[in-house]
Amino acid sequence: xxxxxxxxxITERRRIERWKHTKVPVDEMARVLKRCRSTIxxxxxxNHFSDESLPKYAGYYGEAAHTKxxxxxxxxxxxIKHPSLCDSVIRQLKNGWTPEQIGNRMILEKxxxxxxxxxxxxxxxxxxGMNQELWWYLPTHRMSRKPxxxxxxxxxxxxxxxxxxxxxxxVAHRRQFGHWEADLMLFKQTLGQxxxxxLVERVSRFTLILKNxxxxxxxxxxxxxxxxxxxxxxxxxxxxxxxxxxxxxxxHLQAEIGTLTWFCDPSSPWQKGTVENTNRRARRWLPxxxxxxxxxxxxxxxxxxxxxxxxxxxxxxxxxxxxxREKMLEEMR
Numbered sequence: 001x002x003x004x005x006x007x008x009x010i011t012e013r014r015r016i017e018r019w020k021h022t023k024v025p026v027d028e029m030a031r032v033l034k035r036c037r038s039t040i041x042x043x044x045x046x047n048h049f050s051d052e053s054l055p056k057y058a059g060y061y062g063e064a065a066h067t068k069x070x071x072x073x074x075x076x077x078x079x080i081k082h083p084s085l086c087d088s089v090i091r092q093l094k095n096g097w098t099p100e101q102i103g104n105r106m107i108l109e110k111x112x113x114x115x116x117x118x119x120x121x122x123x124x125x126x127x128x129g130m131n132q133e134l135w136w137y138l139p140t141h142r143m144s145r146k147p148x149x150x151x152x153x154x155x156x157x158x159x160x161x162x163x164x165x166x167x168x169x170x171v172a173h174r175r176q177f178g179h180w181e182a183d184l185m186l187f188k189q190t191l192g193q194x195x196x197x198x199l200v201e202r203v204s205r206f207t208l209i210l211k212n213x214x215x216x217x218x219x220x221x222x223x224x225x226x227x228x229x230x231x232x233x234x235x236x237x238x239x240x241x242x243x244x245x246x247x248x249x250x251x252h253l254q255a256e257i258g259t260l261t262w263f264c265d266p267s268s269p270w271q272k273g274t275v276e277n278t279n280r281r282a283r284r285w286l287p288x289x290x291x292x293x294x295x296x297x298x299x300x301x302x303x304x305x306x307x308x309x310x311x312x313x314x315x316x317x318x319x320x321x322x323x324x325r326e327k328m329l330e331e332m333r
Contacts, residue, residue: 007069008035008039008043008069010062010063010066012033012035013043013062013063013065013066014062014063015029015032015033015062016029016033016040016043016044016060016062016065017060017061017062017065020044020059020060021059026040026041026044043065044060046068046069047060047064047065047068047069048060049061049064049065078113078115078119079115079119079120079123080128082113085113085114085115086123089102089115089120089123090132090134092105093120093124093134093137093138094137096137098117098138098139099117099118099120099121099124099138100117102117102120103115103116103117103119103120104117121145124138125144125145162250162261162262162263163262163263163265164240164262164263164264164265164271165265166262167238167240167262171202171238171240171262174202174203176203176237177201177203177204177234177235177327177328177330177331178201178203178233178234178235178236178237178238178327178331179201179202179203179237179238179239179240180199180200180201180202180228180236180238180239180240181199181200181202181239181240181241181272181274181275182197182198182199182200182224182239182240182241182247182272182275183197183198183241183242183269183272183275183276183279184196184197184198184212184215184220184244184246185197185198185279185282185283185286186288187286187288187289187290187291187292188288188289191289191290191291191292191293192293193213193214193215194211194212194213194214194292194293195211195212195214195215195292196209196210196211196212196286196292196300197209197210197212197220197223197224198210198275198278198279198282199224199227199228199239199275200274200275200278201235201320201324202274203323203327204315204320204323204324204327205274205278205312205314205315205320205323206308206320206321206323206324207278207282207304207307207308207320208227208228208304209282209300209301209303209304210223210224210227210300211292211295211297211300215244215245215246216246217245217246217247217248217249218249218252220246220247220249221246221247221249221250221252221253224239224253225252225253225256225257228257228259229256229257232328232331232332233258234328234331234332235327235328235331236257236259237259237260238259238260238261238262239253239259239260239261239262240261240262240263240264240271240272241261241262241263241264241272242263242264242268242269242272243263243264243266247263250263278307281307282303282307285303285306286303307320308320308321308324309321
């Protein structure tokens with residue numbers, strides 16, 4: 001093995017693809033290619049192809065790996081190829097800006113030439129960046145970068161003021177109309193990220209079901225706001241959520257349509273038992289193995305209409321739709 005490291009060639013990557021398909025051990029690949037086994041492991045990890053919408057095609061492909069590596073190296077070279085861009089980034093670093101702030105500011109300003117925060121970090125910890133001691137200008141002053149697997153997102157924070165502990169008794173004991181509970185119903189991961197939000201009014205058990213393409217918080221909360229914003233305020237006083245990341249945009253709900261929010265304690269789904277019970281009923285038509293992507297919004301509405309037109313013992317055998325209408329008329333008098 002030579003003393004100078006060279007990048008894997010397209011021919012080597014094609015051979016790795018064939019060997020991976022036939023389950024050749026990594027040690028044997030490294031021996032034949034005269035490469036360090038860690039090089040092969042790193043190659044398989046960094047250039048593994050995966051797409052949740054195409055799960056059966058996940059794997060390692062030599063051509064795709066070569067293209068992916070070239071793109072990654074091109075992004076990293078951008079700061080070397082464009083000295084003026086590099087100077088601008090370094091100047092902002094020295095002014096106390098973080099790579100995230102620099103990258104997103106370029107997007108905001110629609111700069112014709114820009115780099116992402118990952119490219120900036122890579123440059124900081126490259127040979128050129130280390131020679132300039134750019135790491136010192138980062139908030140943590142860390143000389144070496146943590147491995148990517150060690151950089152975990154912090155769990156979302158919810159203000160103590162919106163804890164379910166402070167929810168009024170009139171809500172907890174169903175003495176007041178217009179308070180809802182919300183939850184996300186998930187399906188088999190092999191079917192993609194599509195999911196549904198269930199919203200249930202606590203007094204009438206009236207249910208809304210909303211289809212979401214993924215679990216990103218802004219689209220999820222946007223769908224909720226769109227679904228209830230046209231109701232009079234007395235019919236949408238508050239919503240109780242769990243502490244899932246899909247609900248971290250709760251301040252928008254309160255600021256834009258005036259609906260209050262409450263959050264269950266961590267790992268306490270029983271504190272919003274009304275929507276949990278409704279989810280169990282909805283699973284009759286929305287089992288976990290069902291491909292929710294094939295259902296239209298009309299199909300989803302038909303399921304919620306079935307729930308709302310079914311008599312309930314807890315409502316004196318009235319339907320949720322009937323009770324919801326009665327309460328709306330009472331509140332609007």
